[in-house]
Amino acid sequence: MTDSSKPTSFWRKYFKMPHTFVLLVILTLLAAALTYLVPSGEFERAKDPTSGKTLVVPNSYHAVEGDPVSLVEVPKAIVKGLIDSSDIVFFIFIIGGAFQVITATGTIEAVTSRVAKTFSKRGIMIIPVFLGLFSVGGFTMGMSSEVMVFVPLGIAIARSLGYDALTGTAMVSLGASIGFTAGLMNPFNVGLAQVIAEVPMFSGMWLRAILLITLLVITSWYIIRYARRVQKNPQASIVHNLENASTEKKLDLNSLPSLELKHILTVLTIVASFALLIWGVSKKDWWMEELSALFLTMGVVSGFCARFGPSRIASEFVKGASAITFGAFIIGIARSILIVLDQGNVIDTIVFGLSDAVGHLHGSIQVLGMYFFQTVMNVFITSGTGLAATTMPIMVPLADLLGVTRQTSVLAFQMGDGFTNMILPTSSALMGSLAVSGITYQQWVKFMWPLMLMWVITGAVFVLIGHAIAYS
Structure with missing residues (x-):
């Protein structure tokens, strides 16, 4: 008799989504x-005296001599990517450590x-209060x-009010997702x-x-x-089977911290730090060094403030920096893609091909294409830092x-990076x-897909608005 489980096991073992590093x-x-395979070429670039940015000069693409990258050079490119990204990588480490210290104080729970x-x-x-609260995080x-x-706290509160576990989960998880997507001061994606x-x-x-207010x-x-x-009708709950089986006692609010x-x-420290951040970036042109110092101090x-001793602060900082190692390494490894394409003189050829393919289209179609490209790429690279490091070097030129x-x-x-995180397995x-x-x-998908559609459409509208007003 044939074992029907073998094919399933084989496909699951060898054809599942690879680890982000592997990808x-x-x-x-x-x-x-x-x-x-791709012809080598490059654009001329010039510094814009007004903005100070290094911009691609239109209609300046020309062929150059090729310099293919061999297989043995790939490991070196990965190491070079980590070195070239060191300022960003250590910035991420410091942020991870600082936020872990804040988490350890119990302030978020309180x-x-x-x-x-x-x-x-x-x-x-x-519901809107919890959405707004977690959007800040x-x-x-x-x-x-x-x-x-x-x-669990969201579920307990929702059930005490006559709602269900899905409501409690949504008002917590979707709040954080909205905030992450809007990314007002999110250093990890925006x-x-x-x-x-x-x-x-x-x-x-x-x-x-x-955008944040609209999504809220x-x-x-x-x-x-x-x-x-x-x-009104508990049987209308998508998770009514879960509610019927629940034996959870009513939440005792006095037991909360x-x-x-x-x-x-x-x-107050966090609020003052972010106020100083906005002032420094807008008025004093603060960059990585100053921002890293600010987050470290925060x-x-x-x-x-929580009466931690120096050793406890150092211990929590190291714990937070360790937890963010995955995201920090992603930045460096993703940078290797750009290094290889740049060394082989083909990145500009790819950009030229993309621009030539969509250049004759209406501007709104072009910008929507960029938005949906990022949305599709998020299926494969769910890390915000990884997606930024992988796609932005191509999207910018x-x-x-x-x-x-x-x-x-x-x-x-x-x-593109944020919306689909709440529906991707x-x-x-x-x-x-x-x-x-x-x-x-x-x-969850049954509950989420109509809202996801609203989110994606809202995103398309905002991208079109940004293009129409020359958002800067």
């Missing part, structure tokens, strides 16, 4: 192969508990997988993309703030509409040639939250 190395090898206590008797208002700390810690695009870090915040309104309406339906002086001081001061502002290309990247943030909640992936 990036494969892309580096493909880039090396392209240096043999603030969340205070909000829960304040709005627990105000019914449906808890998303657009500052880049909160994603960390949000799963708060899912900040990195802007560094590559050579635009001031965290500039253009006003349009991203409007749309998502609040969608979840409230679902929650009211469940409250209270907001102490140390938490208030930590919040982490240390937050630790002292393409934007220059198509007459699309670099800020708009960053906007297309951040939305390869997203650790999503699958972690579902594992904690007990909701199946199929149930």
